[in-house]
Amino acid sequence: MSRFKVGNDQPLDACVLDQALNWMVTLQSGTSGAAEQQACQQWRNENPQHELAWQRLAGLSREMGLNTHALSAPNARQLLRARSAPSRRTLLKGFAGLSVATALGLSVRERVLLPELFSDYHTATGERRHVRLANAAEVQLDTRTAVDVHGARLALNLGRLLLATGTDSSLSIKTANGWVRPAAQSRLIISHDLPRQLGTGVQLLSGSASIEPLHGTGLRLGTGQQLTFNSLQSAQPAALPSTADAWTQGLLIAERMPLGEVLEQLDRYRRGVLRCDPAVAGLQVSGSFSLDQPEASLDLLAKVLPVRVQRVFGYLATVVPA
Incomplete structure (x- = not known):
């Protein structure tokens, strides 16, 4: 039994949640052994936030039926062998993103995992x-x-x-x-x-x-x-619209753009999963929104439209009717 009490609404640091995702997928990818299991347990014991992140992810997995076996064990081993030891952490982070995204039906992110890892130059979510x-x-x-x-x-x-x-x-x-x-x-x-x-x-x-x-x-x-x-x-x-290069300044300029499309654009800059209820996806949006601060943009949308944002510990967000 864990020595930390986890039944609360304490906010989680994004880096801690990333680490928890890494460990969860590592242990279920078929590439781990006793050493990884022991190291994961040690990580969980180091800090109450670590255990809290682990328990919340485990609970979400049970409630939503998530399956973290997005990669078969042979494929996982092949990827790990393809990279040097210093890149292992990066690969495991990729496994985490792939597993959760696939489980939630985001096939696009599954397709783009390998280019992001192995290209000469690449950017992370929210980075230019x-x-x-x-x-x-x-x-x-x-x-x-x-x-x-x-x-x-x-x-x-x-x-x-x-x-x-x-x-x-x-x-x-x-x-x-x-x-x-x-x-x-x-x-x-x-x-x-x-x-x-x-x-x-x-x-x-x-x-x-x-x-x-x-x-x-x-x-x-x-x-x-x-x-x-x-x-x-x-x-x-x-x-060509005059706002074509607005993204280079961290801006999304919407002119009667469907809310569903606005959220698809924001989703590319936001860590986690962003979804839109079909009931509000067709609402027309006009305005300027920050790509560098997608959470603030979501809050702004909730102020100007009849919608609200449901968030699950900062990662999963769903825009629904108000």
Whole structure:
């Protein structure tokens, strides 16, 4: 029996909850032994918050029927062997995110786990990052973005980036759907596998770029234009909204956007799980919301719309009718 009393509403630190998730999935992944079990018990005994986090996760698992066996034991072992010892902790954190997300039906997060772990550059939830390339080219990575860099060739595996090419006219960006080849002195946003986006998105802030689907006819995109393309074809170019790069400043600008779509955008920047009751998903939203402070944005939505936010120890949040 635990020596800590856990039946209370004490708030939990996000880092402690992450650690609890790591331990829970480690012990149930088929890769652990007596040493890991002993180390986990020692971690639980170190601090009342540790035991509280463990008990709450165990209780949530029982109540919601969560299954943390998201990876089979052979697959888990293969991943662990593929990385050096210092990366084991990162992999286990990935297992935790994968297990909980899969159990809650978030298949998108399952698909993106490996690119986030193994790409040359990647960002965590809520993080943005600047990367300087050769010939004065620069890239700003959005949250949950994974990119590989091979000289003048970039591969966007997941997420969204803003690329400023500088004087380099040889840069090219590959996604699963084809190639984007921007001209020198161009600024453009490229996105892949974002919510409600079918294919790869390209937005030209300045300059021009060639779009080349893997198996389709290419076209040229100019300043102020945007389109999406898949491996077979490109959509017709459309006018670029003036707020296209608001995310680089940590803002989400909504203009009569359905609440469900607003929450999908906020969910990319929020640690944990964010869900929307279908009864309120169609409510129209207009306004400016912080991506860097998604919890404050949720509270603001609850003030201006007939909704309320149900939270479970800071990780699981559901927006429901007020």
